[in-house]
Amino acid sequence: MRTLSLLALTLALAACAGDPEPTAVDDQVLPDSDPFALDASATAFGLSEPYARAAPAGGVSAMFARIENPTGDADTLVAARTDAAGRVEIHRTQENAEGLSEMVPVEGGLTVPAGETVALEPGGLHVMLLDLQRDLVAGDTLDVELEFAGRGAVTVRAPVRGL
Numbered sequence: 621m622r623t624l625s626l627l628a629l630t631l632a633l634a635a636c637a638g639d640p641e642p643t644a645v646d647d648q649v650l651p652d653s654d655p656f657a658l659d660a661s662a663t664a665f666g667l668s669e670p671y672a673r674a675a676p677a678g679g680v681s682a683m684f685a686r687i688e689n690p691t692g693d694a695d696t697l698v699a700a701r702t703d704a705a706g707r708v709e710i711h712r713t714q715e716n717a718e719g720l721s722e723m724v725p726v727e728g729g730l731t732v733p734a735g736e737t738v739a740l741e742p743g744g745l746h747v748m749l750l751d752l753q754r755d756l757v758a759g760d761t762l763d764v765e766l767e768f769a770g771r772g773a774v775t776v777r778a779p780v781r782g783l
């Protein structure tokens with residue numbers, strides 16, 4: 621799902637060319653049925669490529685995605701929720717002093733700067749799903765509510781993938 625960036629670029633080029641009706645382009649950028657978009661405009665904050673890892677009930681999993689912020693204002697992911705997990709935390713995987721990989725909570729929330737994309741990916745930032753309330757099976761989908769300081773709560777539907 622790289623279409624968001626490409627379309628944003630297309631939109632910018634169209635604007636430079638003096639497109640008289642840029643809003644008409646906005647309307648067709650992302651269809652309403654697109655499960656990955658938080659907003660139907662390529663110039664708006666959005667999320668792409670979400671997925672969660674398969675794991676059994678009682679275990680742990682993680683959700684990954686790219687959070688794209690082409691707007692002029694930073695926003696911060698302050699919390700996440702899903703009924704599939706007893707507890708959800710925002711984590712960063714890093715190397716500790718002993719050279720071992722460890723996960724630490726991101727204090728104060730995860731800021732997505734204006735004009736930037738933050739990738740939640742294996743080995744880096746992720747939404748940690750603890751105390752799974754049910755099996756997450758490859759092929760299923762998982763709804764995760766992400767709460768941003770600025771724009772409020774948005775729900776992302778993440779496909780579940782096997783390891």
Ligand SMILES: [Cu+2]
Nearest residue numbers: 711723746748
């Ligand atoms: Cu973690």
